[in-house]
Amino acid sequence: MTDYFDTYVVVAALIVIGGAIVAGALVANRLLRPHRPTDEKLTTYECGVDPVGQGWAQSYVRYYVFAYLYVVFAVDAVFLFPWATIFAAPGYGMTTLAEMFIFLGFLATGLLYAGKKGVLSWV
Structure with missing residues (x-):
């Protein structure tokens, strides 16, 4: 002990x-x-230009949504790589294939939802 x-x-x-x-x-x-x-x-440094006005400025939430979507869809590589390495192992083929298609279905559903909400438009 x-x-x-x-x-x-x-x-x-x-x-x-x-x-x-x-x-x-x-x-x-x-x-x-x-x-x-x-x-x-x-004083506040703004790229060599003297600061004008208040130090508070609005930023669009849309940029955070772009960053969030990037993280969500980039993290799927973390799940796809192990799947690709174990796919050829005996006894795991069909199970991992089914699980990965379910996972990709969830990702596709999220991407379609974001597209329908207009999040993916750059205008």
Whole structure:
């Protein structure tokens, strides 16, 4: 039973040592960096142009939807690769084929739904 808890002691020690290294690096950075704030350094930087107006601006939710759809449909490669590697293994052929077609059906349904809602139009 002691061997079982010894592994947790090693993990806890590594976490403590890692935390100490990160904390030490942050403290060293705080002590060694120059600190000379000026008004020019504290202004908002916008590609070399002086900032005009308020710092708040609206952004379209549509861009987040594009990013979300990209992530959803790019992650399917994580599932397609193992399927392709195990497909030729004996005893897994028809089962994995059926499961993958169900998975691709869900993805196609999501893509059709997004297209019907007009999410995929770039206008």
